[in-house]
Amino acid sequence: MKKLRRKVYMAAGYNTISLGTGRKEFNPKKERPGIEHYISEAGQGVLKQIGGAENVDESVIGNFMAGRFNYQGHLDGFIPMIDKGLSMKPAVRVEGACASGGLSLVTGIRQVLAETSDVVLSLGFEVQNTVKAIYGADILAMAGWFKKRKKGHAYFFPGQFSDRAGAYYEKYGFDRTRKGMARWYANAIENARLDPTAQEYHNTNPDPYATALKMKPNGAAFVDHLTVLDCSKVSDGASGIAICSEEGLKRIGVDKKDAVEVIGFGHAVRDITSDPTDLTELETIKHAAHQALENAGITMDQVGTVETHDCFSIAGILAVEALGLAAKGEGADYVDAGHTSRTGEIPFNTTGGLIGWGHPTGGTGVHQAVTIWQQLTGNAGDAQITIDEKRPYGLTINMGGDDVTVTSIVFKRGA
Amino acid sequence: MTYDERLQNVSVLGAAGKMGSGILLLTAIEMVDRSLQPENKGKTFVLNAIDVSDEALAGLLGYLKVQVRKIAEKKTVWLRKMYAEREDLIENYDIIDEYIFDVLRMVRPVTSMEEAFRSSLVFEAVNENRALKVKLLSRIKENSQKDVWFFTNTSSVPIHLIDEEAGLDGKVIGFHFYNPPAVQKLVELIKTDNTLPEVEAFARQYATNLKKVVVPSNDVAGFIGNGHFMRDGLHGMKAAAKLAEEKNLSLYEAIYMVNKVTQEYLVRPMGIYQLMDYVGIDVMQFILNVMNPFVDDEDLHSDLLDQMMEQGVKGGQFSSGAQKNGFLKYEKGRPVAVWDVQQKQYVPFETFSAKCDEMLGSMPESAVAWKSTLRMKNKDEVLGRFYTDLKTTDTLGAELALHYGKCSRKIGEKLVADKVANNPDDVNTVMLTGFYHAYGPINTYFD
CATH class of the missing domain: 3.40.47.10 (Thiolase/Chalcone synthase)
Structure with a gap:
């Protein structure tokens, strides 16, 4: 680019x-x-x-x-x-x-x-x-290829990402992955409670991590490999x-x-009629995000905060790996270790992301930019994180469909 | 005949009524779900919805359409599998609409009894009128082209009498749903000495498929549910009359107090007078009249109920499900006034409730609201603490509540002693599941 x-x-x-x-x-x-x-x-x-x-x-x-x-x-x-x-x-x-x-x-x-x-x-x-929701699932399924709708799950997109989660469990282990997903949920809730506009702002669960870890996927009622807490609302x-x-x-x-300056951006699209090459990898996110970093002329160790598209907790973990913060199969451990929490190495989704703040689908990409603008200019209120001078950049990743359309933008506070 | 074959042609008598419509809905769902199984492809399933009113039957279809949609929305994951081979059904919308269509096209709303002559199974949900039930079932039995079995939803008439008088040869069982059948989990299953084992086996399979909690009741008028509730209601009316006399109160004031005590102190979803209104004063009178001839040691009758009926105050529900006025007057579902049988008018709570509340006195701090007990893990402990405290509370409210609780237990124990129920657990299950009580009447809280 x-x-x-x-x-x-x-x-x-x-x-x-x-x-x-x-x-x-x-x-x-x-x-x-x-x-x-x-x-x-x-x-x-x-x-x-x-x-x-x-x-x-x-x-x-x-x-x-x-x-x-x-x-x-x-x-x-x-x-x-x-x-x-x-x-x-x-x-x-x-x-x-x-x-x-x-x-x-x-x-x-x-x-x-x-x-x-x-x-x-x-x-x-x-x-x-x-x-x-059961009819909303039909509408949202139009983000996939309609010819696949018939064989898809009643909850089409949860079904798609359930398949990704299932592949990840099989490859890298169920328990460690569930821990990472539970931590992702807990981070989302804890961050959302700090932003009055967030959907989970009123959430009072004293231990969201334990709640998420305790809840097991039940394919008879929902999808095989995700719980409702793994999904954005x-x-x-x-x-x-x-x-x-x-x-x-x-x-x-x-x-x-x-203001924040746009230092670089990436924009990539994958063929919607083809299946992902590897269910345990978000290749379009990987491509677009690295395109954005390259366009900005920076590396991930200069990024202080990320807003990524966690429509499902597994998507958050896979994004961590796509950005190279963890090796393949180690994203769940990285998240569970707290590295993506608001006090971790690189805070993700500091106002809750899609799971915590909410996912008004067509608005999410703009919301991510607003959050980065708030954080980098010191306007994030109770949700404000400390931006390390050595890592002054913010990064957004917005995904459409099952890793089909992705935009990624690198920001820095204006000077 | 297999389970599925028995369900291929079914009739519901009184299908447009309060209970009949729910039974029709549940049966329709079970029949369509069976018809969708691969082994039943190509087989025709027919459900005759028989009622006397064309207008009510037209309304029934509207009710079915709405209710089936709600049910389908909750099992779309399963429905997508059942309709997997239908290439034309792609979205959830398509599949749910098709399921509704499949249900509606199976249901034949008719006013003619003759349709039931081709049925293998007949659900009877007509008025609690023994002569009517016998007349209808005997006619079907005489004209049936099949080996027809009968399920009766009677809530009080002994099943063996229906069997004998209608000549059903043991091919009948009491299958008593609670209102509304689509929501209430409880079914009382009443077999007679003559009921064929295969009829009972089918009934149990059907109840299991409907995810109902089955409690067996012996074939004694009123069975367990009404056996307890009717006597509990009679006690409530006696308690109010006694209270009015002893404390020199108007009867409406005493009714208010007993209703409050039975709801708040006994931790029930509603007070006894509200429950009688919910069931219907007319229905209650009718059931007591059915039960009374079968008991020797008590008089199941209330002059107050007769008086209410004479004054045209009947309770019950509107077709929308909203509560009609009875002992109590309701606004937005909440009681706001009580009927004064002397003045034949409602007296608003606000004109007298403060005096009555003061007479009842305050509840102990350990008091617990019924709703909060629903998901309480330590319910027994919390209730135990409350009733222990109540025993040391020197108030009229505590005195009335403790007396009422003991009486409720006696009623339950008598149902076991009279062999209506097989054991205390069955009595408690009925009151917990069918009446949503927080605890069963046979307990140690009031010792």
């Missing part, structure tokens, strides 16, 4: 709450906010920090399946709804399954690099609690952030130290 021809920054991030089971205000029997609410709240949350809509050149909105969850297409048409100042300006909707948010980001980055814009409003959202939510050039940053009145 070519080096970035121009400096690109992100600032003014905003997250709605991630609404779903676990949040006290969630009641599946009562009417809940629709997509209009989430798009508006996230969009206006960014606009308030950047001097209003007149400073925006164009917008990108990432979403996966509003067409089925909400019977709504033509999503770019909702951008001017956020603020009249966005009317008659360019807007585009992007989709890459659960990587739709990441695509919103890299599309915005490319618009700035292309010098067609100095300020891009990047949004991502999903409102999924409109249907029961169904979430409604949206996130937004401004992507700017240096000129754009001046225009919106944000100091560089209050």
Whole structure:
């Protein structure tokens, strides 16, 4: 990938709450906010920090399946709804399954690099609690190849990653892997409790590690190799952030130290019609993340924090291995040893990630960028971690489907 | 005839009623699940839903559609395997819709009894009317083209009487569901001396497949469940009358107090008057009338129930499941007033409850709410502590509760002594499972 021809920054991030089971205000029997609410709240949350809509050149909105969850297409048409100042300006909707948010980001980055814009409003959202989980599974299954749906599990994606977990257990041992997965869950809950917008913010379990370790996969009720605690929940939510050039940053009145600079990024896609080469490896994540590191000209030992796509705990462990932090088969031990906890060698998913913060699918990629922006600029509130001067970089990994579409971005605090 | 063959043509009598609709639903699910097994491919399964009302039968299909969807949503993993060869069914949506269709196309809603003549199995869930039951079952037996077996959902009529009077030759068994059948786990199984072993074996297999808890009851009017509840209710009414007289209270005030004591002090899901409203004052009166001729040593009758019926206050539930007013008046499912049989009107709690609550006195600190006991691992210990404290509490509430608890135990013990139940465990299981009590009536808490 070519080096970035121009400096690109992100600032003014905003997250709605991630609404779903676990949040006290969630009641599946009562009417809940629709997509209009989430798009508006996230969009206006960014606009308030950047001097209003007149400073925006164009917008990108990432979403996966509003067409089925909400019977709504033509999503770019909702951008001017956020603020009249966005009317008659360019807007585009992007989709890459659960990587739709990441695509919103890299599309915005490319618009700035292309010098067609100095300020891009990047949004991502999903409102999924409109249907029961058993039907939501159908909708989310469209992130896979539809021709495989018939033979897939009722809970299609948990089924896919259950197969990955099963292969990992077989190859590297069940008990040690389950310990790593339990630790991943515990880290997610402990981090989410520090972020008021997180879905698991209200979680009061005194020992999430013990709970997760005690719960055994039961194929008769769910999938063969995962428990529900290994899975991200169904979430409604949206996130937004401004992507700017240096000129754009001046225009919106944000100091560089209050922004993060995009140092490099990667973007890779695997053939959706083919099976993964190795179930115990996330090859597209590996490719895209290393592409991003190479593009940024850094190595993992310079990265201080990672936001990775843990739609399932096993995906978190495999990402650790894909990044080279642990050898193949040792990712679970690395996680169980606490190296990815908020006080560990390299804190992962510091506001809970997909399992703890939530996974409004089309919004997740943008949420990851907002978390990195919060952490690197000291705006993470109770969830703030200490960023080591020797490891000043933040990294995001956003995955669509079963390791099919991946975006990865390297950030550093602006200077 | 195998289990599956017996289920290939079934009729439910009273299929659109409160109990019949639930029995129809459970039977339909069992039949469709059997029909989906590879060995039953190509076989036709028919379930006749027989009732007197076309309108009610139309509503029944709507009920089935909603309930079957809920059931299918919970077993989609299994359904995907059952429909694996259907290439046209891809998404969960497709499979669940097909399952609902398979259930509905098997059900034949009819108002004609003749359909049951081709059935191998007949579920009877009509009104608790012995003459009606005998008339219907004998007609089917006389005209049946099959070796038909009968399951009766009667909650009080002795099965041997139905068998003898309808000439069923032992091909009948009492299969008493609790309301609502789709939710309640308990089934009382009542065989007679004449019931064929293969009928009982089939009934047990069917109950197992439905994941029901089976408690055998001997064939004595009222069986275990109503045997205890009816007497408990009668005691509740006597207790209120006695309390009113001794403390110079209005009867409605005493009813309020006894209801409160039986819910809060006895740690039950609802007070005895609320439970009588739930069952229905009319149903209760009817069942007592069925039971009373079969007992020699007690009079199972209540003047108060007769009075309520005369005043048109019957309790029971609306078709939506909402509670109708009975002894108590309900708003959003919660009791808010009590019926005054003298003034023939409801008296709001707020006009008198403070005085009654003060008379009852406070509960010990160790008191426990019924709901909190549901998943309590040390329930026995917690309840034991509470009732030990209650015994040293000098309040009217404690006195009433202890007396009530002892009476409830006596009722349970009498069911065993009278050979209605085989043992104390069966009595306790019925009250725990069918009535959701926190503990069985035969216990040592009130010694």
